[in-house]
């Protein structure tokens with residue numbers, strides 16, 4: 001099993017290093033043809049507008065969409081999640097190209113700027129009972145997006161509750 005990591009911009013090195021710690025072979029993907037040699041793909045965090053421009057420049061979108069359509073496993077972290085969403089709000093003017101395939105609406109910068117970044121423990125009871133891991137998972141929210149709506153076939157693994165008086169809900 002070889003896991004591809006989209007290596008255009010952002011935290012691809014960290015994902016490759018995490019795979020190495022797990023004993024899984026991870027390879028950097030920069031060209032469309034490299035997708036043929038990986039069984040699954042991670043799209044890292046970073047800056048989704050920049051990443052989309054680079055993906056467009058390298059003509060990666062058609063191959064990425066085919067990869068998703070073949071139902072091969074794809075993991076999106078932060079900017080990677082934005083890439084995979086069917087719908088995005090809060091885009092820069094002119095919009096940005098998406099891969100799509102994940103039936104959800106994502107707000108690109110829901111939690112604000114870099115200064116508003118934070119960490120929180122998220123309860124993951126279903127994961128813990130199915131996989132036997134810890135009851136919580138540390139969430140790191142760096143200029144983080146939020147999933148505002150998810151379709152009926154999307155399984156939600158963890159939720160970060162936003163208080164009803166939070167300014168973010170007025171966005």
Ligand SMILES: NC(=O)CC[C@H](N)C(=O)O
Nearest residue numbers: 045046047048078079142
């Ligand atoms: N940590 C991240 O990947 C942040 C994503 C960022 N909000 C974006 O628009 O791309």
